[in-house]
Amino acid sequence: MATADLVSNVEVWPAPTSNAFGQEFRLYDAASTRSSIVEEFYRTNHINQTYSFVLEMKEKHLKFNKRKMGIWDCCELLNEYVDESDPDLDEPQIEHLLQTAEALRKDYPNEDWLHLTGLIHDLGKVLLHPAFGEEPQWAVVGDTFPLGCAFDDAIVHSQYFKENPDYSNPLYNSRNGIYTEGCGLDKLVMSWGHDEYMYQVMKFNNSTLPPQALFAIRYHSFYALHQAGAYARFMNDLDREMMPWLLILNKHDLYSKSKVLIDVEEVKPYYLSLIDKYFPKELQW
Ligand SMILES: O[C@H]1[C@H](O)[C@@H](O)[C@H](O)[C@@H](O)[C@H]1O
Ligand SMILES: [Fe+2]
Numbered sequence: 001m002a003t004a005d006l007v008s009n010v011e012v013w014p015a016p017t018s019n020a021f022g023q024e025f026r027l028y029d030a031a032s033t034r035s036s037i038v039e040e041f042y043r044t045n046h047i048n049q050t051y052s053f054v055l056e057m058k059e060k061h062l063k064f065n066k067r068k069m070g071i072w073d074c075c076e077l078l079n080e081y082v083d084e085s086d087p088d089l090d091e092p093q094i095e096h097l098l099q100t101a102e103a104l105r106k107d108y109p110n111e112d113w114l115h116l117t118g119l120i121h122d123l124g125k126v127l128l129h130p131a132f133g134e135e136p137q138w139a140v141v142g143d144t145f146p147l148g149c150a151f152d153d154a155i156v157h158s159q160y161f162k163e164n165p166d167y168s169n170p171l172y173n174s175r176n177g178i179y180t181e182g183c184g185l186d187k188l189v190m191s192w193g194h195d196e197y198m199y200q201v202m203k204f205n206n207s208t209l210p211p212q213a214l215f216a217i218r219y220h221s222f223y224a225l226h227q228a229g230a231y232a233r234f235m236n237d238l239d240r241e242m243m244p245w246l247l248i249l250n251k252h253d254l255y256s257k258s259k260v261l262i263d264v265e266e267v268k269p270y271y272l273s274l275i276d277k278y279f280p281k282e283l284q285w
């Protein structure tokens with residue numbers, strides 16, 4: 001199927017109009033206990049994610065010497081974690097992975113790689129686990145944004161960047177900072193988290209998933225770009241070609257968040273067969 005057809009097909013799946021709390025999705029200003037947890041999350045995230053912090057994290061986590069495990073083992077490891085940055089869901093992460101994957105499977109029954117992409121898109125959250133140094137939530141989850149250039153107002157709770165040291169660093173605080181327009185997203189140093197980590201895990205372990213899958217996973221939390229168009233000036237032709245797949249993943253990531261849980265044992269054999277097709281038995285994490 002051509003990408004354009006796929007994108008226009010996105011509405012086929014009957015997406016719920018309210019999240020697990022019965023509200024609209026991605027409402028960051030709503031007054032509720034959940035929103036104050038989320039706001040506090042973004043305050044610490046925006047203060048601490050600096051250009052040099054990201055380099056430190058890459059040094060620490062891109063050696064892949066922490067653990068050997070298969071993809072499904074990693075899904076199970078995420079069972080105990082709840083994402084503090086998420087205004088729409090407080091279910092354990094394994095449910096979110098399966099809800100996303102199954103939603104994609106309904107809409108695109110023949111694109112098996114896309115189902116697996118849904119299943120694994122948040123596996124990078126394993127950085128929260130003690131085996132990875134138990135990174136704090138602000139260094140693992142939440143929307144992502146580039147460092148090395150000015151913070152855009154389109155980023156959620158952008159008011160908190162004022163206390164980020166990069167905010168007043170002349171090297172990094174001009175509109176384009178250290179980048180040039182059209183340089184390609186690959187050149188951007190993104191805030192550190194589960195997206196970049198999982199992308200690097202897939203590359204390092206030679207996953208045979210198509211480049212669209214890698215791209216969608218790498219930038220799926222970059223909402224300032226794909227929702228508001230901020231930083232689009234840094235994209236190149238390849239990025240523009242890949243973008244439709246990211247939008248498909250994101251729709252299903254977001255609108256599948258509900259209290260209707262998936263029976264893990266029932267769908268497990270299908271996903272094990274996909275994992276076998278696109279990944280080695282054990283990966284280095
Ligand atoms: O709260 C969510 C959650 O952490 C997701 O996994 C991430 O991809 C989103 O961008 C973020 O807003
Ligand atoms: Fe995510």
Ligand SMILES: [Fe+2]
Nearest residue numbers: 096121122253
């Ligand atoms: Fe997700």
